[in-house]
Amino acid sequence: MPHTSRFSFIDPAKSPIFYGYIILVIGTIGIYCSIPGQTIGVSVFTDPVKDALGLSRNQFSNAYMIGTICSSLVIGRAGIWFDKYGARYVAFFAAITLAMALVLCSWSVQMSEFLKNMLNVDTWLVPFVLMAALFFVLRFSGQGVLTMASRNVIMIWFDKNRGKVNAISSVAISFGFSSSPLWVNALIEGYSWQVTWQILAVALLIFSFFILQFYKNKPEEHGLLPDGEVLAGEEKSNKPPVSRQYTAKEAQKTRAFWMYGLILAFNSFFITGLTFHVVSVFASEGFSKADAISIFLPASVVAVTISLIFNFLSDYLQLKLYLYLMILGGIMASVGFLFLSSPFGIPMLIGGFGILGGFFAVLNAIVWPRFYGRTHLGAITGKVMSFLILGSALAPPIFSLCFSTFGSYRLLGYLGLLFLLFLALGSIKANNPQ
Known part of the structure; x- marks a missing residue:
């Protein structure tokens, strides 16, 4: 053995x-x-x-x-x-x-x-x-x-x-x-x-x-192949070439690493900050605690639905489409966050919240082995994980500082839109390095 x-x-x-x-x-x-x-x-x-x-x-x-x-x-x-x-x-x-x-x-x-x-x-x-x-x-x-x-x-x-x-x-x-x-x-x-x-x-x-x-x-350590494939005889000789196995340093030199990593970090920052201060955010716009808490169930339904459908489709579609759909979800959430008291504010926030969470579940797992191979997957995902953890750690105090300084959370919505615009432009050439 x-x-x-x-x-x-x-x-x-x-x-x-x-x-x-x-x-x-x-x-x-x-x-x-x-x-x-x-x-x-x-x-x-x-x-x-x-x-x-x-x-x-x-x-x-x-x-x-x-x-x-x-x-x-x-x-x-x-x-x-x-x-x-x-x-x-x-x-x-x-x-x-x-x-x-x-x-x-x-x-x-x-x-x-x-x-x-x-x-x-x-x-x-x-x-x-x-x-x-x-x-x-x-x-x-x-x-x-x-x-x-x-x-x-x-x-x-x-x-x-x-x-x-x-x-x-x-x-x-x-x-x-x-x-x-x-x-x-x-x-x-x-x-x-x-x-x-x-x-x-x-x-x-x-x-x-x-x-x-x-x-x-x-x-491979047990004589098996991914997905349970069995290749023998003539099939072995026709086996497609193995994709390039990027090291963590090589991966960080590609635009895709940073664009995908940053949108995932944005999700971690925004979702954590909003979740942590959701009652205060809604109260600042004249809503009750019950209104604030009520956004999580429909947002979860949207997220699970998006995750289920687009995870299945990810085996057939380019992930760059997913990247832009996730950016779109972030824009929807930011607009809903900014105009919370308007008739479309809460629906936009719920929809964007769910889209962000749904595509996060897809991209955070699928992107890295597909783009950079499996050999150095730990080092690559470890670096990405540091972005996510740092974003989740900084969000609560930054949200709190924004409110205590300006008496409103809206500045974060505008900054979020600027950041997402930067990501949208920077992702035009964020192609699969394979």
């Missing part, structure tokens, strides 16, 4: 079905297991944890921002690990690290009191620095490494059918993520926030065993 199957009893070559479909299932579960390190998973803990630590909402949010920014600065290294050691070991250690971080988070009050006693101080800085450090580990291992490794391993096992399998994975993840606050909050109310974090840690430790057993780095 090859070294890549060490500690595993599973042989992909003996699977009764193409093993890539097993990778699709287990990889999707892996992304779902990153929820404790995602904003949607952390946000449910905000109120009980900040109160227990004696932090204000701003202090807690700033600790989260600092931890997220720091994780964005080093996530590129995890991409290099992915290329060197493979998805299996990287995802395994990411799950273990995330589980350990969750256990430490559940002990954060005790750790904070211990440090205060040891340093003989009584200041908010102790829990602030402690939570910033814990958030760094949570974001790095959860949102960063586990998500990247799990998504990439699915893409590596497919080529021609990459869009179809990503459609299945994206829809499952969308429903899983959107429902997670409900069951996480139910656990917190039933068992306390400390026990909930410990339960999630145990679940991750159990899943790490499945990672070690079922994650397989590449089909």
